[in-house]
Amino acid sequence: DQQVKQxxxxxxxxxxxxxxxxxxxxxxxxxxFLWYKKYPAEGPTFLISISSIKDKNEDGRFTVFLNKSxxxxxxxxxxxxxxxxxxxxxxxxxxxxxxxxxFGPGTSLSVIP
Amino acid sequence: xxxxTQSPRHKVTETGTPVTLRCHQTENHRYMYWYRxxxxxxxxxxxxxxxxxxxxxxxxxxxxxxxxxxxxDFLLTxxxxxxxxxxxxxxxxxxxxxxxxxxxxxxxxxxxx
Numbered sequence: 001d002q003q004v005k006q007x008x009x010x011x012x013x014x015x016x017x018x019x020x021x022x023x024x025x026x027x028x029x030x031x032x033f034l035w036y037k038k039y040p041a042e043g044p045t046f047l048i049s050i051s052s053i054k055d056k057n058e059d060g061r062f063t064v065f066l067n068k069s070x071x072x073x074x075x076x077x078x079x080x081x082x083x084x085x086x087x088x089x090x091x092x093x094x095x096x097x098x099x100x101x102x103f104g105p106g107t108s109l110s111v112i113p
Numbered sequence: 114x115x116x117x118t119q120s121p122r123h124k125v126t127e128t129g130t131p132v133t134l135r136c137h138q139t140e141n142h143r144y145m146y147w148y149r150x151x152x153x154x155x156x157x158x159x160x161x162x163x164x165x166x167x168x169x170x171x172x173x174x175x176x177x178x179x180x181x182x183x184x185x186d187f188l189l190t191x192x193x194x195x196x197x198x199x200x201x202x203x204x205x206x207x208x209x210x211x212x213x214x215x216x217x218x219x220x221x222x223x224x225x226x
Contacts, residue, residue, distance in 0.1 A: 004155075006155075009153075032212065034212075041219075041220070042220070043117075043203050043205075043217030043218050043219050043220055044203070044217045046208075046214045046215070046216070049212050089155055091156075101146075101215060102158075103148075103157070105153050
């Protein structure tokens with residue numbers, strides 16, 4: 001049973017528009033959330049994160065929103081660029097001693113020029 | 114660049130043979146992780162290490178073992194490879210920023226025939 005879900009396997013967006021990637025989780029004990037970006041034939045790279053004590057975190061074109069009551073977070077990319085085309089993984093941590101990270105299945109974003 | 118290398122980058126092997134994948138880091142990080150990436154599952158933790166000779170199981174550890182005799186090296190062994198272990202394997206280290214960020218290696222594509 002997946003604890004972190006990304007229900008949209010793929011998303012296509014026009015260049016310059018907003019991309020919204022969604023993520024849902026089941027464990028209310030998760031206390032930290034991260035987004036990773038992955039290009040083909042490369043390892044994932046960290047994009048942005050948010051602590052459970054916040055509801056928003058912004059970094060340039062990327063903003064992550066957290067709704068704890070709904071156990072939902074989203075990643076907004078504005079404006080979307082062709083170079084943003086990649087697979088995006090949502091991840092959550094329990095903050096245990098060794099900080100294991102639970103990843104979602106990923107959403108493949110295509111930004112169309 | 115977090116200084117993480119994986120070897121080999123590609124390997125084809127036959128069912129029943131043992132396989133060892135190597136992860137090497139130059140950052141002297143304490144925490145190291147092995148994940149496998151499969152379509153529809155995202156990244157799933159196989160084993161992790163919190164120090165030399167200190168390792169623990171992740172969510173998909175059956176059929177895998179690990180060893181860490183030096184800080185910089187984390188080895189993943191498939192005792193007797195099966196076709197279900199055909200996957201892309203990623204090694205990661207945990208960063209020091211306190212946000213649970215992980216830095217990933219480039220991956221090893223393993224095919225078990």
